[in-house]
Amino acid sequence: MNRILMNLGFEAKYDAFEERLKAAGFQVVRTGERLPAQIIECGKGCQAAVINAEDQWTKETMEGLKDTLGLIARFGVGLDNVDLDAARGLGIKVANSAGANKESVAECAVTLMLECTRRISWLDGKLRDGQWKGLPRTHQFSGKTVGLIGFGAIAQCVAGMAKGFGCKVLACDVIKNETAAKRLDTVFCEMDELLEKSDFISLHVPLTEDTRHMVSEAFLKKMKPTAILINTSRGPVVDEKALYRALKEGWIQAAGLDVFEQEPPGGDNPLFGLHNIIVTPHAASSTEEAAGNIADLCMENICSYFETGIPKYFIK
Structure with a gap:
């Protein structure tokens, strides 16, 4: 046997x-x-x-x-x-x-985008604390530009979901699947252009020596100050120290992370002390x-x- x-x-x-x-x-x-x-x-x-x-x-x-x-x-x-x-x-x-798990992870990525821009959890907390009026406005997701770094199966699902919200979708990948891009009305571009134009940047790359700490200070400083970073790929793709500075000092607006450099992350992770980040415990595919x-x-x-x-x- x-x-x-x-x-x-x-x-x-x-x-x-x-x-x-x-x-x-x-x-x-x-x-x-x-x-x-x-x-x-x-x-x-x-x-x-x-x-x-x-x-x-x-x-x-x-x-x-x-x-x-x-x-x-x-x-x-x-x-x-x-x-x-x-x-x-x-x-x-x-x-x-x-x-x-492509649909499940893609759903999580899009949910983090919505959470970061509509601030549902934050509003929930405010209401539970007794606040009803006087809260600041949030922003809509519809019509924004979503930039996908990596354009494999999961990213393609994200593209399809984002198109349902009327978003423009950009992608950057070493392998350009033109057939999928055409089907999903997605435009390939170089990294700098994607960082410059995207309201949301969603990471969909494997962890390799080339992608480790790909999201660095230089990367984050090229993003819009109103942009939101989403990571459902692998934690070490993002330099968390650089991300902390970016969120703390306002280089970017917010971030949604399902993965971390160290897993499970320590309770003293400085990112957890920020108000402009949503975190989940590597649960994107847990359906x-x-x-x-x-x-x-x-x-x-x-x-x-x-x-x-x-x-x-x-x-x-």
Whole structure:
């Protein structure tokens, strides 16, 4: 019987996926270990591993399991915790659930845009404190310009939603999907133009050495003073010290963050003391619908690997 390391922890929300694996004939070794040595100990004899975003799938981890491990299947999309070069060198296939959570993350990004501009939570707090009149006006989202950095599946969903509000959409990406851009009435432009013209800038890039701290002081100073930054991608894409200064000193109007440089962020994170930021706990894809889609694609990857040697959503 093929053994699968299910490295997703023991939360009840993953129980149904464990049962699906068992029903498909796999022996499941379930764990929540994060560090290489502990993962290796739990994963001995496993042919595949289902992983989360927090596990450290380093060269050390994979070398410790290389005698049997042939597949790493991400229960989700991001792969910045996986050493892809090491996996290739050891002949270990890596797959993810690409596109499974695109609508959920896009909804969160647009919700943060609306929250930052209409200030719903702030108004809720004011009303609960007894204030009814005399509150300042907010701004509408409709008709504004939304700039997307990265134009993959999630960003394309954001574009479609923003167009529903009558927004103009700009995009910047090293890969220009002209077909999708035409369908979504989105205009590609260079980064400086996007920063100069956008009322909202939404980040949709993977975490790489090129994108780490991409949102720097120089980046933020090129944005409009009335602009709003949204990040539902990866926390380290944003230099939080620079963002704090930008929000504190009024370089930009506001920010909405679902992700942070350190996760979970400390309670003493200075960003939490600002009035012009909305934060959520890396929950953009945490919907029942996204989880169901991810589970389906993850099962497809595993079954395809054991049937053909190649997972369905193979990262080459």
